[in-house]
Amino acid sequence: MPVYDYACSCGTRFELMVPSWSSPAPACPDCGATTARRPPSPAMRGRAAPPPSMSAAPKSWEGVNRGDRDTITHWRRTVEARRDFEERHPEHREQRDAVAAHEGRFERKPLTYRELAARAGTGGDATQAAAEASRERRTGAPQAPS
Ligand SMILES: [Zn+2]
Numbered sequence: 005m006p007v008y009d010y011a012c013s014c015g016t017r018f019e020l021m022v023p024s025w026s027s028p029a030p031a032c033p034d035c036g037a038t039t040a041r042r043p044p045s046p047a048m049r050g051r052a053a054p055p056p057s058m059s060a061a062p063k064s065w066e067g068v069n070r071g072d073r074d075t076i077t078h079w080r081r082t083v084e085a086r087r088d089f090e091e092r093h094p095e096h097r098e099q100r101d102a103v104a105a106h107e108g109r110f111e112r113k114p115l116t117y118r119e120l121a122a123r124a125g126t127g128g129d130a131t132q133a134a135a136e137a138s139r140e141r142r143t144g145a146p147q148a149p150s
Pocket of ligand 1: 015
C-alpha cells in the first residue's frame with residue numbers, strides 16, 4: 005500500500021498509508037478538516053519509510069531504560085538518521101540543532117537539545133539527562149555495563 009503526504013490548511017502535515025491512489029483524503033487529525041494530498045517528492049518514491057520523527061523518541065528517562073547505554077545508542081542513531089534524512093529532504097525538517105549548554109564540561113562538545121531529547125525526551129527528566137551527558141564527558145565515554 006502506498007504512503008502519501010497530506011497537508012491541512014491549519015498547517016498540519018502527516019503521512020498515511022492508504023489502500024490506493026484513489027482513496028479519499030483523510031480528515032486532519034488536529035482539526036478534523038478535509039486534507040489534501042501533497043505531490044510525492046521524487047526522492048521519496050520507492051524509499052523505505054523515513055526515520056521516526058523526534059517526537060517518537062522516549063518522553064522520559066524511564067523511556068530510555070533509565071539511561072541504558074544500548075537504548076540511548078539506539079535513539080541517538082535514530083536521531084542521527086532523522087537528521088540526515090532532514091538534510092536530504094528539508095521539507096521534512098522539524099527543528100534545528102539548538103545548543104543547550106556550551107560552557108565548562110560542554111566546551112569541547114556542546115550539549116544540544118537534540119542530544120538531550122535523544123537521552124530523555126524534552127519533558128520531565130532533562131536535568132537528569134544533562135547530568136548523564138555531563139558524566140559521560142567527564143569519563144570520556146559511557147560506562148560499560150558491569
Ligand atoms: Zn487541520
